[in-house]
Amino acid sequence: MLRTARLTLTPLRAGDHxxxxxxxxxxxxxxxxxDGETLSAEQVTxxxxxxxxxxxxxKFGFWAIRETGIDRPLLGTAGLRRLDDGPDLEVVYSLDPGFQGRGLAGEAAAAVVAYGFEVLGLDRVLAEIDEGNAASIAVIERLGLxxxxxxxxxxxxxxxxxxxNPAHGANTA
Structure with a gap:
């Protein structure tokens, strides 16, 4: 479980389906x-x-995002996954549009990046963003990527x- 000032992130489980x-x-x-594809129930499983x-x-995967201390539904997801099945991990996230614009995606993504550095000891974290996704580009750049x-x-x-990882030296790709 990860916690931020406003959020609780718990590893995805079948009950989140x-x-x-x-x-x-x-x-x-x-x-x-x-990429615009509609996932089936089986794909989500x-x-x-x-x-x-x-x-x-x-010790990495996807977390469910919920507001801390509030009995609310799932707001979104954040996590780490292998980029193109390679050795590097990328931070990914999704957020219910009704909760966008409040800094929640950035807050959750920051917690995941910190986990990658502090718990997993990663040298670096990547992100892959569609060039047209201005909102995600802004989130990632605010995190320092x-x-x-x-x-x-x-x-x-x-x-x-x-x-x-700031503990490992200068920020270079």
């Missing part, structure tokens, strides 16, 4: 997260199961960002 399916089927959420496995074996390359993506160019 229905709320997660509803969130990830919203067009404005999946536009950049899933696979993501949850994969995340549970990753936490059990590698800097662009280092642009690669082709399904919906157009994707920008790769990196942040080096």
């Amino acid at each position: 229905d709320e997660l399916l509803t969130l990830w089927q919203r067009p404005e959420v999946r536009e950049f997260l899933f 696979e993501i949850i199961t994969g995340s549970e496995k990753d936490f059990a074996t590698d 800097r662009p280092f390359e642009t690669v082709p993506g399904v919906l157009g160019p994707m920008i790769h960002y990196a942040l080096t």
Whole structure:
């Protein structure tokens, strides 16, 4: 579990399935997260199961985001996953549009990045953002990640960002 000033992040579990399916089927959420694809219930189950496995074996995966101390539904997700099945981990997040604009995505992503550095001892954390996703670019840049390359993506160019663990030296990609 991770906690911030306003949020509690808990590893995804099967009980989050229905709320997660509803969130990830919203067009404005999946536009950049899933390249516009609508996930099936089975795909959401696979993501949850994969995340549970990753936490059990590698101590990272996806967290459910909820407001601390408030009996509220799932606000979104944040987590770490392998970028393109390589060795590097990227920070990812999704947030219910009704809660956007309050700094919650950045707060949750900052907690996940800190976890990656402090608990996992990562040398760096990456992010891959669609060039047209101005909101996510702003979140990532506020966290201190800097662009280092642009690669082709399904919906157009994707920008790769990196942040080096401050305990390990200067921020270079």
